[in-house]
Amino acid sequence: LSTSSDPDDPTAVFTAAPNPVATGQSVAFDASNSQPDGHNPHLYTISSYTWVWGDGTPNGSGANPSHTFSTAGTYNVQLTVQNSNGNTDTYTLPVVVNDPISDVTLQDGVDGYAGTEDTYVVGDAGNPGDVWNQSYGNLQYLRAWYYNSGQENQIVFIKFDLSSVPAGTLTGATLRMWIRRENMAPKDIQIHTPNGAWSETTTWNTKPATTDTGLTFNFPDTSHGTTIADPPTEYVDIALAGMLSTVQGWLNNPSNNHGIALVPTTNINADFWSSEYGTAQYRPRLTLQFQGGGPGPDATPPTVTASHAVLAGNVSDDMAAPSEVVVNGTISCPVSSGNWTTPNLAVSSGTNTFVLTATDASNNERTVNVVVTLP
Helix, strand or coil: CCCCCCCCCCECCCEEECCCEECCCEEEEECCCCECCCCCCCCCCEEEEEEECCCCCCCEECCCCEEECCCCEEEEEEEEEEECCCCEEEEEEEEEEECCCCCEEEECCCCCCCCEEEEEEEEECCCCCCHHHCCCCCCCEEEEEEEHHHCEEEEEEEEECCCCCCCCCEEEEEEEEEEEEECCCCEEEEEEEECCCCCCCCCCCCCCCEEEEEEEEEECCCCCCCCCCCCCCCEEEEECHHHHHHHHHHHHCHHHCCCEEEEECCCEEEEEECCCCCCHHHCCEEEEEECCCCCCCCCCCCCCCCCEECCEEECCCCCCCCCEEEECCCEEEECECCEEECCCEECCCEEEEEEEEEECCCCCEEEEEEEEEEC
């Protein structure tokens, strides 16, 4: 990471998170892994961190600053580290800033969307010649059933076309399914991902294998029980937070999107209304939350007022640490175990510059300027 082989040179390095990020969101920078020199043990300490954000705003300082970018783009953030010997090293990392994406809701027949595919498949050991080869994708309902220790099994497949969704970083995903009927006490249903393509004409015998995500959702004991609710009055929200990386992969590469399968493994009769149901508002609905989504970032900056500031830091020397740090030539700050702290220093609106001076036992002196800026 360093461009120099001089062991007296420091090594600058940092991370930025999140990256990519949305405009208006804070990025946390961490340069704590930067090294003061190449010696073992170290001879020097890091005396300053200077950050150039690349967006025209004032430089930053410190090992762990944060910064907010107001305009979308790619910014080459640059960190220069200086050690107590005066040597420097610079490290650059691109930070990608995107415009915020509003939360996206996908439901067939709403806002022009028509990209939901859903079906269920039936495996019945008592009737292997019929239902195993039957497709049910044209029905208004979906069934997740499990009987007789799996002798009769019905699995739901559902997928949403995400090709119209803009690229972004997901923070949440929820599938809402309206309940048609049930006749069991509450039971958990597993969430799987199909390992290959399927369609609404898929049958039990042609369905792809599925992989258990480790996620489940609870199908509730509804108020209407075995009575068909038409129109429905109850729904279940299926949280997909535990498989966000998978859903993100679908967004990044839609060809990988085979949706999910709802797989019951204990006795249950669970019916949902499908994307073929007559009323659009009761069809399956997928909601995606994005980083920086919702109503958008707060565009109003905070008001900051202050009349005093306290500065603190550390100081070291290859022979012996100075006994004090002097601020503006008059204010003495005693050094204890290498650390120093100022009393309250008067500050005013605008730029305030404080001059810090440290002198070792051999009268070697170092001066550092610290800038405090207030609105």
